[in-house]
Amino acid sequence: MKEIKLGVIGCGYWGPNLIRNFSENYHTDIKYVCDINENRLERIRLRYPHITATTNYKNILKDNDIQVVAIATPVHSHYNLAKDALEAGKHLLIEKPFTSKVKEAEELVELANKKNLMLFVDHTFIYTGAVKKIKEVISSGGVGDIYYFDSVRVNLGLFQSDINVIWDLAPHDVAIMDYLLTEKPKSVVATGASHTHSKIEDIAYVSINFKNNLIAHFHLNWMSPVKIRRIILGGNKKMIVFDDLDPADKVKIYDKGITLAKTNKKTVYQNRIQYRIGDMYAPNIDNTEALKIMVDHLADCLLNKKTPITDGESGLRVVRILEAAEKSMKKGGIKISL
Amino acid sequence: MKEIKLGVIGCGYWGPNLIRNFSENYHTDIKYVCDINENRLERIRLRYPHITATTNYKNILKDNDIQVVAIATPVHSHYNLAKDALEAGKHLLIEKPFTSKVKEAEELVELANKKNLMLFVDHTFIYTGAVKKIKEVISSGGVGDIYYFDSVRVNLGLFQSDINVIWDLAPHDVAIMDYLLTEKPKSVVATGASHTHSKIEDIAYVSINFKNNLIAHFHLNWMSPVKIRRIILGGNKKMIVFDDLDPADKVKIYDKGITLAKTNKKTVYQNRIQYRIGDMYAPNIDNTEALKIMVDHLADCLLNKKTPITDGESGLRVVRILEAAEKSMKKGGIKISL
Amino acid sequence: MKEIKLGVIGCGYWGPNLIRNFSENYHTDIKYVCDINENRLERIRLRYPHITATTNYKNILKDNDIQVVAIATPVHSHYNLAKDALEAGKHLLIEKPFTSKVKEAEELVELANKKNLMLFVDHTFIYTGAVKKIKEVISSGGVGDIYYFDSVRVNLGLFQSDINVIWDLAPHDVAIMDYLLTEKPKSVVATGASHTHSKIEDIAYVSINFKNNLIAHFHLNWMSPVKIRRIILGGNKKMIVFDDLDPADKVKIYDKGITLAKTNKKTVYQNRIQYRIGDMYAPNIDNTEALKIMVDHLADCLLNKKTPITDGESGLRVVRILEAAEKSMKKGGIKISL
């Protein structure tokens, strides 16, 4: 028998993926789905006749069998739904971005801690084979000191009506950065532009400075004629390119870089920099669906009292950067300290 | 007989390319080459025994036969050499970047105007078949209103000892932007980092805001494991990708974009945006060496009293942006008005 | 009410795709599925509880409501199943390759004609947006005289246990060739090799000569470290590259080629050939699932008494080439006339 009973709130774009993966997991048992849109519920009912479909999420909260509530609604509704669920004593899975304000995220983290409930943020990319492999390489010291983290996520569409391109696309890459790097960001500068009547920015550039000479940058664009999803991560030992759209070799590890000759004498500058151009290596990547691994991890955390890799704290750190980036962008690119 | 006599100062990396192209042009006759490094001069003498090689550029300036002086020295020396040459009544070709300070560029432009001498800045990319083709498409109205100009120029090396990555790499792309766009930049924000003892930045991100909703961005990096030289230019009618490293299809023109339904009624946002995903077209590009075309244009300007496409004013506009970008970067990413 | 009642025999790899598409079509109503493997039937029952699942295909044949039988079993069983179905008065959809022998295919075509029943071979690729677009370009005269058809379909796996790589992979590309070209093949030469104990060839090269100077070639390989699915088609007016793995631009049409100066005088050979290197154009391709379009076409053929694009004759033409290619390969590459 599946031990973990849960309900899913929100059956739009991502909810059905959660439902499918919860159904296929050996520990999780979906008892409820909820959406305010009846058509969406109808589609779920056809495929999963045994699940109770409701338009009122409170029906889920008051069922004592339910241990976990998964929230896959638009971000502006996360805070209220999450607060209600936590107060009803439910563990939580929340879609990214965690909340639309730092204050809300802080409150939810605090509340979950107080009530000793799990707060799991669905930063799905953290559970991909590619990101896991990169983490291993970094953790083993293979990359050395990290110099930069450069991310591009651009495509034509899908324009959102309630959030701008930063809140829509950056959570993926900022969460990956947060997972891979241990350094703390110091300040954010962001610029962007809107090209529709909505004034919602469809293109944005976010730059993050750290205490040392590490720098991170995010290019986010809903209006690109070509689709690019690529992270370049440079270190003093190795450099990594993660191209999520390369079907064959998603992660390439380059033995390239510069070597700084250690010398006290005053020598000509050029002589001190040596280029190292070595081999490239593309490790085989586990292709298991990331959402499946996320659900496995969620079940493991609940059953074995573990802390999720993508807990509320990590969700909060991501929201802090998104909020600062938006603020910088709205003011034309001023520098915001974190 | 070749009508235009000239001398070239600086025989390092780029100078020999100038010398070769001046030699092959039907109108230009190199009489002198100059460098403070005797080895470099020796190499030129071997290949061009008829050219006078000198370590003293003043020998060139005092020869009344010489109409044009080409300056291909490190940027910090441009101003003094250019000033001397103009005062000696010589027309000028100067390598990019024009000068290392706005003030210097302004002075040289003024001096050239006063003395009625030509100031030609070698923004070579402007003379490539690819950029020319893009200009044609834009000029004919094919792109429509331009939404963004996004440029990436990254590679491993070549670290410069006297200038940072902005001054080294951005002149190419800023000059292309200056040539393609008619809008005037309003403010600059730049961030960057150095990873060597020299404190010279090897990675930088430069963002430019314009008066309307146009935005430009430049990613410059000497420390990338992969080489990328790509500009994406989005407009409301067409979008263009210029990939300088694609040997087959450098310029791709996409009939892609969004269409904003014109409506006064308050309708749901999603309904107002329609995606247009049409054909892609890669025009055949003229592969003539850009430097050859530049030298042809220079000769044409001199012989027929034309203003160069890349005149002192365009050089000055580029330097303005570089100086502002560096200032922003040095202060950790503050916003600099132009 | 859905007018066309049908049964599907074979629920292995491809059968479920047929079942899904028949379910979603407005005209086709699956009443039966059949497989000798109970586990497979069980999986279908779970998803489609209203369909009768049987291990005995004769149950389908004796039901007078059934108009169409779809056969998605291993190729060696096609002939017997198809013959029984035709004799029971059923229209037929058969997976590719149509049969494992020319003689069988001829018999089935004759039998279907005699009984006035439809014989529809599922050459799915013919129903892709890409192949349809290429056909349009050729039909409109855009390609001119066709010079060659070069196809590569290679990958690691999936080794088949009953048929070699020609019978497994070539049906796709030979069917595409048969659909696109109007010329008749004259002779076949094929070479290949097996690298397993089974003696089943895992790599093969098939070359087809035509009456004029048209030539076709197929590279088929189960042992390639990289996946390639690409057809190059050269004509005297245009050349086309169809790269099925390119997510962005599957079909590229090149205005490239040679021009032969028309002259009776004996001139130097080089002067008579002129290279034409023009633009490239990548038309937007309809991404509708090919199987959906195939099922639509099947319903249209049945309801409106039309002849399928991929009828028994086309299936037979493909089998003729496969059989000749195998014969050539088995004899070490002798030339087989068609």
Next chain:
Amino acid sequence: MKEIKLGVIGCGYWGPNLIRNFSENYHTDIKYVCDINENRLERIRLRYPHITATTNYKNILKDNDIQVVAIATPVHSHYNLAKDALEAGKHLLIEKPFTSKVKEAEELVELANKKNLMLFVDHTFIYTGAVKKIKEVISSGGVGDIYYFDSVRVNLGLFQSDINVIWDLAPHDVAIMDYLLTEKPKSVVATGASHTHSKIEDIAYVSINFKNNLIAHFHLNWMSPVKIRRIILGGNKKMIVFDDLDPADKVKIYDKGITLAKTNKKTVYQNRIQYRIGDMYAPNIDNTEALKIMVDHLADCLLNKKTPITDGESGLRVVRILEAAEKSMKKGGIKISL
């Protein structure tokens, strides 16, 4: 002082590259260049005023100082020139293909042996860093038993007036195959077509069977809209892709393949094949100009009495395959034993 005096016959497309490399080598001293075309000689004279330019190659042969003659003329003239040179006691460098007939190649090899003179065939690709690296991997046992050698060399142009596409393009890839593989070819099958009045084939497919289950194949095409130069080499331990047009990673080594379970029991076929999908590795490749390395090797062979890697025997083996392939193609694809 440079010890090896030589003369170069043929100053067309490739000759100037030889001249440049001989000039830059520390051991080789070009004393003569020869061509029947005065314009070509004039161009050489301008760049190398110290070299004697002549239209009569016998002037070279009768100079006793000359040890080596390099022949870079059209292939039909190789035999006569080479024979004269050998009889005059000169060592020889000959461009690929060595000769246009097997009989000629045999005679020249015999004559050179008799006179104890070096016969060096310029199979330049053998001296590239990429081919050298592949040879190392194979020699160290890294690839295991070789299953296939698949080569594609296609482009638009350059149509030759005296030889077909096999003689023009295949020498490169056949020489690479000859260098990398130790197995002996058994039979050849080739097909092709001509699309010009000249009847010279512009597209050809050459397939070579070996004694064991090794197979080789060459796709050669002067009429392709896209340029491809790629060799795939499959072995039971590793598989290699050599993409000569990839500026970054020319050689990729894949830990991919199948594993055949060793069993005497009769088991289901599918269970016996296991797919191995491991990492990919792209070694850094030496980018030194191949011709420079070739000239170094030639000097080393002469000065130290070594046998060239690409000696007359290797040239002869290549010509044997070319001749057989042409014969097969001319007869519409019959099988020719070697």
